[in-house]
Amino acid sequence: xxxxxxxxxxxxxxxxxxxxxxxxxxxxxxxxxxxxxxxxxxxxxxxxxxxxxxxxxxxxxxxxxxxxxxxxxxxxxxxxxxxxxxxxxxxxxxxxxxxxxxxxxxxxxxxxxxxxxxxxxxxxxxxxxxxxxxxxxxxxxxxxxxxxxxxxxxxxxxxxxxxxxxxxxxxxxxxxxxxxxxxxxxxxxxxxxxxxxxxxxxxxxxxxxxxxxxxxxxxxxxxxxxxxxxxxxxxxxxxxxxxxxxxxxxxxxxxxxxxxxxxxxxxxxxxxxxxxxxxxxxxxxxxxxxxxxxxxxxxxxxxxxxxxxxxxxxxxxxxxxxxxxxxxxxxxxxxxxxxxxxxxxxxxxxxxxxxxxxx
Numbered sequence: 001x002x003x004x005x006x007x008x009x010x011x012x013x014x015x016x017x018x019x020x021x022x023x024x025x026x027x028x029x030x031x032x033x034x035x036x037x038x039x040x041x042x043x044x045x046x047x048x049x050x051x052x053x054x055x056x057x058x059x060x061x062x063x064x065x066x067x068x069x070x071x072x073x074x075x076x077x078x079x080x081x082x083x084x085x086x087x088x089x090x091x092x093x094x095x096x097x098x099x100x101x102x103x104x105x106x107x108x109x110x111x112x113x114x115x116x117x118x119x120x121x122x123x124x125x126x127x128x129x130x131x132x133x134x135x136x137x138x139x140x141x142x143x144x145x146x147x148x149x150x151x152x153x154x155x156x157x158x159x160x161x162x163x164x165x166x167x168x169x170x171x172x173x174x175x176x177x178x179x180x181x182x183x184x185x186x187x188x189x190x191x192x193x194x195x196x197x198x199x200x201x202x203x204x205x206x207x208x209x210x211x212x213x214x215x216x217x218x219x220x221x222x223x224x225x226x227x228x229x230x231x232x233x234x235x236x237x238x239x240x241x242x243x244x245x246x247x248x249x250x251x252x253x254x255x256x257x258x259x260x261x262x263x264x265x266x267x268x269x270x271x272x273x274x275x276x277x278x279x280x281x282x283x284x285x286x287x288x289x290x291x292x293x294x295x296x297x298x299x300x301x302x303x304x305x306x307x308x309x310x311x312x313x314x315x316x317x318x319x320x321x322x323x324x325x326x327x328x329x330x331x332x333x334x335x336x337x338x339x340x341x342x343x344x345x346x347x348x349x350x351x352x353x354x355x356x357x358x359x
Contacts, residue, residue, distance in 0.1 A: 004094070008102040011079065016072035016110060023064045028053055038137050052132045055125045062122055062278070065114045067314045069281030073103045074288045074310045081296055096357050100289055107285045114278045119247045127245040144236050146243075146254075150174075155231040158188075162195065165259035170197035170233045175204065177229065187212055190227065202227045243270055261331070268335040269328040276339035277321065283343045284317060286350030293357050317342060 032053060039049050061068075077100065080086040089099055144153040153160040158179035162172040175195035181187045192207030208221040246254065251274060255267035291313065292306040299305060321342055328338035 004089075004099075005102045008076065008080070008099065009106050012072055012076045012103050012106040015075045015079075016068055016106070019071050019075070020061060020064065020068045023068060024057065024060050027060045027064070028056070031056070035133075035137075042137055042139075044136065048132060048136065052129055055128045055132075058117060058121050058125045059129070062114060062118060065110070066277070066281035066284055067311075069107045069110050070284040070288045070310055070314055071307065073107055073285035074292050074306050076103055077289055078292055078306055081292070096354065100354065103289065104282075104285065107282050111279050111282050114281070115248070115275075118274065118278055119249065123245050123247045123250070130245065147250075151236060153231070153236050155229075155235065157230040160229075160231065160236070163257065164236075166263060168262070172196070172233075175207075177227075185212070192225075197233050202229050248275060265331045265335065266329050269325055269338070272335040272339035273321075273325045273328070276325075276343065279343065280317065280321065283346035283350065284314060286354070287346045288313065288350075290350060290353035290357050294353075317346065 035052075036049065039052075077086070080089075080099070086099065090096070144151055146152075150161060150163050158177050160175075160177055162175040164172055172195040173193065175190075175192045177188075177190045178186060179188045189210040190204065190207065191210075192204035194205040196203045196205075204222070204225045204227055206223060207225065208219055209225075211218045211220070243251075243254075248271070251267070251271040255264065255271045258264035258267045288306075288310050291309060295305045295309060324333065324338040324341060327333040328335040
């Protein structure tokens with residue numbers, strides 16, 4: 001790494017740290033005044049409030065990451081242009097692609113860091129903030145969870161586990177129900193390949209009943225059996241925010257386990273949409289850099305117009321991304337196409353404009 005690369009990359013790192021801290025402080029300040037009354041009404045200690053907002057920092061960074069990468073790249077190149085360093089470098093015969101390479105490399109590194117954080121950090125911190133906000137502050141205690149394509153639910157009469165390919169139908173595959181005695185010993189286990197609900201009772205198909213007796217355990221297979229469970233399908237409540245607690249790998253596994261077309265489209269949209277949003281900063285900065293040079297050449301101003309224009313670009317791209325994700329979840333577009341179209345347009349257009357600036 002030569003001196004020029006270290007200098008430009010150092011400027012980019014300082015700018016993205018400063019911009020991220022500014023957005024982070026603004027977001028947390030607004031969020032604090034919106035939610036502090038809820039904590040105070042429930043009589044929660046300030047330590048819980050502090051924990052909530054500290055754990056919320058990775059989520060804020062993840063949401064602001066693409067915009068911060070864009071603004072950091074624009075500010076870095078804008079400062080070089082404002083201080084006439086860009087003109088001096090070009091006069092020395094250094095091509096624009098050589099000058100912008102450290103900025104693009106820094107944006108790529110920040111994007112990879114966001115992917116790493118989304119896989120290992122965000123699931124834990126989001127789960128903690130959801131627990132604090134929904135359970136301790138709002139008093140909503142969900143009894144069900146969703147992991148690796150299966151639902152797990154703790155009911156009044158035992159523990160349920162099943163897969164539900166289509167949420168619109170009361171059909172559950174690989175269904176199991178376990179009940180315990182007062183000493184927390186397994187009393188009965190019912191397994192079935194398929195379970196259905198007809199509005200009054202449960203019907204199990206191709207399963208078996210394992211019943212613990214005094215000195216042994218009996219196993220009774222059945223082709224079909226009507227069973228009275230206390231829980232109904234509407235009791236299997238798993239909050240929508242639980243999907244936000246899944247890592248990228250978990251989202252991928254969840255999508256592969258979906259069988260119904262509607263649920264599969266939504267699951268694949270969640271996976272590709274998350275991955276698309278995380279990596280959106282790189283194509284944004286590719287388009288933002290030539291946009292800065294165009295603004296300077298057209299109006300003789302750099303940062304005073306380039307920064308608002310970059311914010312407008314980010315807002316338009318965010319709206320475009322949201323529309324594409326809505327189409328994907330509705331089944332009008334393939335989730336992969338909806339996720340990659342914006343990247344191809346922004347990245348391809350940015351590279352083309354940079355190549356024109358370089359000539």
